[in-house]
Each structure stands twice: as structure tokens, then as C-alpha cells.
Amino acid sequence: MIRSALSYPSKKNLVLQCLRRMSSLVSTSVSEVHPGVAHVTMHSPPVNSLSLSFCQELSQNLQVIHKDKSIDIILLQSDIPGIFSAGLDIKEFTQPKERLMEFWTAFQQLYIDLYGASQTTIACMEGSAPAAGCMLALSCDYRVMTSNTKAKIGLNESLLGIAAPPWLAQQMMDTVGSRVAELSLWRGTLYAPEQALAIGLVDELHENPRERALELAVAEFQKIPRQARAASKTLTRQKRLKHFHQERQADLEHFVNFITQDAVQTQLRGYLQQLAAKKNKK
Numbered sequence: 001m002i003r004s005a006l007s008y009p010s011k012k013n014l015v016l017q018c019l020r021r022m023s024s025l026v027s028t029s030v031s032e033v034h035p036g037v038a039h040v041t042m043h044s045p046p047v048n049s050l051s052l053s054f055c056q057e058l059s060q061n062l063q064v065i066h067k068d069k070s071i072d073i074i075l076l077q078s079d080i081p082g083i084f085s086a087g088l089d090i091k092e093f094t095q096p097k098e099r100l101m102e103f104w105t106a107f108q109q110l111y112i113d114l115y116g117a118s119q120t121t122i123a124c125m126e127g128s129a130p131a132a133g134c135m136l137a138l139s140c141d142y143r144v145m146t147s148n149t150k151a152k153i154g155l156n157e158s159l160l161g162i163a164a165p166p167w168l169a170q171q172m173m174d175t176v177g178s179r180v181a182e183l184s185l186w187r188g189t190l191y192a193p194e195q196a197l198a199i200g201l202v203d204e205l206h207e208n209p210r211e212r213a214l215e216l217a218v219a220e221f222q223k224i225p226r227q228a229r230a231a232s233k234t235l236t237r238q239k240r241l242k243h244f245h246q247e248r249q250a251d252l253e254h255f256v257n258f259i260t261q262d263a264v265q266t267q268l269r270g271y272l273q274q275l276a277a278k279k280n281k282k
């Protein structure tokens with residue numbers, strides 16, 4: 001089943017590349033909604049959790065867009081009501097070591113492809129974005145979140161018995177400041193939209209984030225010369241990305257060593273049971 005309404009008028013090469021990918025991949029779609037502005041839409045029910053294949057697919061689509069010089073703004077969104085992304089697929093954490101390594105490598109690559117995108121990126125969050133869902137948003141240049149109070153955003157890893165990787169913790173510190181990040185990391189705080197706005201975790205609330213993001217893209221961001229936007233991103237992100245590349249292998253080893261500990265595995269299984277029990281109660 002292909003979800004995509006793929007339309008790239010006058011961009012035949014990109015269409016072909018995307019279609020080739022889309023024939024075997026089903027969780028994201030790409031469409032140009034305005035000249036120069038592309039939607040990347042996540043659709044991996046029930047909650048857009050980032051499995052190995054989903055991370056790889058999202059990365060591949062971003063890489064295709066990166067090569068298309070006619071696209072200068074990416075709007076990242078979900079078409080699952082109430083959900084932006086539930087973060088990493090927790091079931092991946094219980095897989096054998098080789099798969100864990102492949103999984104984490106794909107997640108690292110997704111961070112590189114989104115945080116390192118030369119295009120201007122806007123996260124349109126119509127629903128919750130815990131943990132790595134929050135990472136997707138933090139990797140964008142601008143975050144518009146729904147004002148619906150049911151939605152939550154933050155790094156809740158500590159509640160699963162794990163911790164965010166250092167580079168994700170760093171993104172949080174860069175965005176909300178060290179002290180607020182420190183408190184929210186060990187408490188695993190998930191913020192309601194008004195709270196997220198108050199600490200600077202998101203930039204705007206809107207009842208229709210997609211509409212607002214497109215308006216921002218066209219009426220504001222595209223007025224700033226593209227090369228100036230890209231160069232400004234380089235100024236603020238290059239150092240972090242360079243460090244990340246240097247530490248990438250160590251980060252992978254650290255993840256595998258951490259996640260395969262018996263105590264961590266027990267905790268994660270318990271967390272999955274809690275999620276299932278919550279669902280059964282509904």
C-alpha cells in the first residue's frame with residue numbers, strides 16, 4: 001500500500017527517484033505543496049514509532065530532497081491524528097545485537113539527515129512528540145505545535161529506565177538552556193503545549209500547525225535568501241555535527257552496551273506492558 005500523493009510538477013527526476021523508493025517503502029510520503037516547499041509526511045500507524053525501516057525510509061526521502069536544489073523548505077508532519085511521533089520503536093530495543101547496531105546506525109543517520117539539512121525545516125506537530133519524536137522536532141529549525149492540550153512533547157527516556165543519548169540531550173540544552181534541560185531530562189518531563197512554549201521547546205502554538213507552517217514558509221522564510229538561511233544553519237550546527245561524526249562509533253557502542261543490560265531490558269519490557277495495559281483500559 002502506497003500512501004503517497006506524490007506530486008512534483010516539473011521535477012521529473014525527483015519524482016522518478018521517489019517513486020522508485022516508494023514502491024518498496026510505505027511509511028513516509030513527499031509532496032511539493034508550494035514552489036520550493038515540500039511536505040514530508042509520516043504515516044506509520046499506530047503511532048509513527050521509529051523502527052529500523054522507518055528511520056531508513058525517512059532518511060532516504062530526506063536525502064532525495066537534499067539533492068533537489070529547487071526545494072528550499074521542508075515541512076515535517078504526521079497524518080496520524082494526535083501523534084507526531086512516539087519516538088523510537090521500543091520493540092527494536094529487545095532485538096539481537098547486530099540488529100540493534102543496524103537500528104541505532106539508522107537512527108544516527110536520520111539525525112544527520114534532518115539536523116544537517118541545508119534546507120530550512122519546520123516541524124508541524126499536530127500531536128505528541130515524546131523522546132525521539134521530540135528529537136525530530138528539535139532537529140528542525142522551527143517548531144509549530146498544536147494548541148490541543150492532549151498533545152505532549154519532551155524527553156521522557158528516564159521513565160523507561162534509559163537516558164537520551166548525549167547528542168539528543170545536547171539538542172535539548174541548546175534549545176531550552178542547561179538548567180531546564182537538566183531538570184526535564186532526569187524527571188522525564190513531557191510538556192503540554194503552553195508549557196513547551198513557555199520554556200522555548202516549541203516556537204509557536206497554533207490550532208492548525210500545517211496551515212501556519214506553510215504560511216510561515218511562504219510569507220516569511222522564503223523572503224530570506226536561501227543561501228543566507230543555509231549559511232546561518234551552518235554557523236549554529238556545524239560544530240555539533242562535526243563532533244557527532246567524531247563520536248558516532250563510540251555512541252553506537254555505548255548504546256548497545258547500555259541497552260543490552262539485563263536491568264534495562266527488564267525495565268523496557270515492563271514499560272511495554274504498561275503501554276499495553278493502558279490501551280486495554282481504554
Ligand SMILES: CC/C=C\C/C=C\C/C=C\CC/C=C/CC(=O)SCCNC(=O)CCNC(=O)[C@H](O)C(C)(C)COP(=O)(O)OP(=O)(O)OC[C@H]1O[C@@H](n2cnc3c(N)ncnc32)[C@H](O)[C@@H]1OP(=O)(O)O
Binds near residue numbers: 086131132163276
Ligand atoms: C551517559 C549516558 C548514558 C546512557 C545513554 C546511552 C545511550 C543511549 C541509550 C538509550 C537511548 C534510547 C533512546 C530512546 C529514545 C526513544 O524514543 S524511547 C521511546 C519513548 N517513547 C515513548 O515513551 C512513547 C510511548 N507511547 C506513548 O506514550 C503513547 O503511545 C502515545 C502518547 C505516543 C500515543 O498514545 P495513544 O494514542 O493513546 O496510543 P497507545 O498508547 O494506545 O499506543 C498504541 C500502540 O502503539 C504502541 N506504542 C506506543 N508507543 C510505542 C513506541 N515508542 N514503540 C513501540 N510501540 C509503541 C503501544 O504499545 C500500542 O501498541 P498495541 O496496539 O497495543 O500493540
